[in-house]
Structures are given as C-alpha cells and as structure tokens.
Amino acid sequence: MDSKKQMSRVNRQTWHFSQDVRLQASAVAVGPKEGEGPLAALFDKIHEDMYAGQQTWEDAERQLMEDAVTTVLRKAGITDQDVDAILAGDLLNQNITTNFAAEKLAIPLLGMYGACSTSMLTLSNAAALVNAGYANKVIAACSSHNATAERQYRYPTEYGGQKPPTAQWTVTGAGAGLVGIGGSGPRITYATIGKVVDMGIKDPFDMGSAMAPAAVSTLQAHFRDTGRSPQTYDLIVTGDLASVGYPIVKELMRQDGYNMEPMYNDCGLMVFRPDQDVFAGASGCASSAVVTYSHIMDQLQKGLLQKALVCATGALLSPVSYQQGNSIPCIAHAVALEGGA
C-alpha cells in the first residue's frame, strides 16, 4: 500500500495516476456566440439562443450542464447507473447550476468550486477517485453562462456601462468528461494542484493580469515536480487568461528560464474569433472546459497531439470581496493528458 501511495504522490502539489486512468469520452454544449466561433464544428450541441429553451438564464445554464452530461453518457454508450459520481461546479452562488442539474441527473454528486479553474479541479479529482479505486467511472463537469455571470459579478446585462479593453467575455457553455480505467481515450497521467496566489490586482475587469501569476506558479510546480519541461508537451493551454494574461505568463516563464514557444496557447483566445467583440477574450469555467473537451480531446484521439497540459485558471473573488477593496486571489490547476488509443 505504501509503494502505491508513493507512486501516486509525486510531490506536495503533484499527483501521478499510476493506473490506466483515461478520459474515455467528453462532450460540450454551448450558446449561440460560441457556436459562431472557430471551434463550432467540434461542439456536440449548440443552442441557438441564450435561454436554451428555458425561462431564465439560470435554467439555461442548468440545461447546458445537463446537455453536456447526457451527451457524454450517450457518446460513451453507458447510462447514469454506470457512473459512480459526478464532480461538478459552476460560478453561481452556492453552485446552484451543479446542484440543480445533479438532481435531475441522479448521479451521486461532489460539488466543487474553483471559479474558472473548476474544469481541471473536477477532472483531477475524478482521476484521483478512479485511480484510488473509490469509483469506476466518474464524470467531471462544469458550466458558465454569460448572462448569469454578468448578473452575479457585474451589472445587469442590458446596463449601458462601458467596459475597458482588458475585460473578458464569459463563455456560455458546459463541458463534461468521463473518467475511467482503460478503454480508449487519452490517459490522464498527472495533476498539479495550485496554490492561491494574489499579486494585488484589484480590477475585476482585468482578470488576465490577476490570474497570470497563479498559472505561472502551477506550471512551474508541475515542471519541477515531474521533471518535465514545456518541451515535453505538444500543447500547453491556460484556461482563460486571454490577450492580457497570456503574454504575461509567457514573459514570467521566460524570466524563470522556461521557453513556452511554440506550444503554449490560451483557451480564452481559442473559443472566439477576435472580431466577435469579446474584449480581451473568453473567460468562465466553460472557457477551458469547452476547449479541452472538444478540440484537445479530438486532437489527442486523432494522434495530432501526443501530450497536452491543461492549466485552468480561476479568479476566486466575490462581488463583496472586491467592493470591500480586497485584491483578487487566484488559483490554477493543471492536468496532463497523453495520446489516445
């Protein structure tokens, strides 16, 4: 038992999954704007309006999460009875999207909150549960919705306030991944759990600058703990740093001797085209989720990528914390995915 423990714990922040833990299937549901973006062809379900056929935006977000989860079950050819647990989270108070969606899905739930890092927070923990034998199949899921996030964190959606160019556009969407032992799909090999980093950025309209140091902290921990370098990977993505945070990470990594060219990209720059009026780029739990569970999964399965590292970034602020003048604490969690079949 001790040797297995040793094999699983690489270092304080990094876990190695010694079993053949795989991302067996994944699915993505999005809103209309994302459906016009460059990754549209890879999304499983595109809703034509922000309400996704529901009465309220909150209901719409639940619908997106249910869509993602039911689609991943269908794609894997299994039923909800085959899944031991769902690990999920969202951005709304008390994780209401997750809690309400899980009631309908009738799968045992572990609700998790890591702001926009939730995609990899849930995936890493799902892999750990499966690796340790506590569950055979686990679903990791998360969601965000542009209008519910605006209401939660900012102003009413129709309010005519001007946003600065550093602002970002919350992705309307949900992603779900099925984690199990064996089968096809990319292996989940490592997870690196982040520390909370706060470099004193206070502007809630500049999440990229706030979150970049957290991404750097987790990426460096990952490379240090695993003995790997950025060059080990064909693709490294951060979750939602967009056009402000992305170059900051590159620069900070360069200063510390890590060359992030040319494999480094950011999901916040991949969801939308630059001409879609999204300010600095995409944000939200769904930013990293919809890219990982569509594009990256697809590329790994087709053999176009061998090794990918997804480092999802989250800004752990609340409207109360920033109105009380607190700066923005941030976190990032990274998961390594390796070649399918």
Added chain:
Amino acid sequence: MATKTKSKSIGSMQMSKQLYQQQASKYQPKRNVLLNSIRAFWVGGAICLLGQILQNMYIHFFGFTEKAASNPTVATLIFLSVLLTGLGVYDNIGQYAGAGSAVPVTGFANSIAAAAIEHRSEGFVLGVGGNMFKLAGSVIVFGVVAAFIAGIVKTLFNMIF
C-alpha cells in the same frame, strides 16, 4: 498596505506586488481617452440635441410653455431609453459612447430599466421592485443629499445677506 512591499513568490521567482503590477501593466491595453471623449461628446450631444428638438416640438405644436415643456421632453427621452434598453440596444450604445450615453437622463433610465428586466425572474415585489434602483439608488440618494445641502447653503446665504 504594508503587504504591498512584501516580496511574494510566483513559482521560483521572488517578486513584489508592485513590481508585478508594473510588469503586467505593459500588457494591459489602456482605454483610448481621446477617442472615448470624442464619442461621448457626439453621442451625448446628439441626445441633448434630440431633447432640444422634442422640447421645441412640445412648445410649438402642443402649446406648452418653455418651462412646462421640459416634463414631456424628459418623459419622451426616458421612454425612448427604456424602449432601447428593452430591445437590447442601449448597452451597445453605452459600450460605444461611454459617458455620452450614461450621463444624460437616458442613462439614468437605462440603469433602472436594465435592473428591472434583469430581476424580473425573481418576481415583481422582491425582484423588480427590490432591485430596480440597485444602480440608480446611489444617484438618487446623493442627488437628494447634495440638493439638500445646496438648499441650506442658499437659505443661510439669503438670511445673512
């Protein structure tokens, strides 16, 4: 703010918050103040021009006095602003014009209508009623307080001189 000068580690690097913020600011696109001012000027000016046209219309065609005409003028502008808010246009104007569409009475109406629409899903009493002044409330509170103070100053001034 003692923590500001304290050095923090990002990864293996030691860096003060100040130094980080300095480095990060290189990558933060700044608001274009000149362009924003020009846009605010012409859109804000156009809204005021529309107000003037409306006022003249109420004076010449509906027989209002110049003073009385301001009421239907403001009401019309508020109606147009609320209509554009409901149609989902006013927030786009606001993104373009900034203060140009925020400062006139139309901006005030937009802040109330936007909050009312947003919170409609929570019901009429606690949702619409409880939240519609969420943004406009502080304008009303500080406007009334400022008017009160100005009134007292004026009264005292008149009493003394």
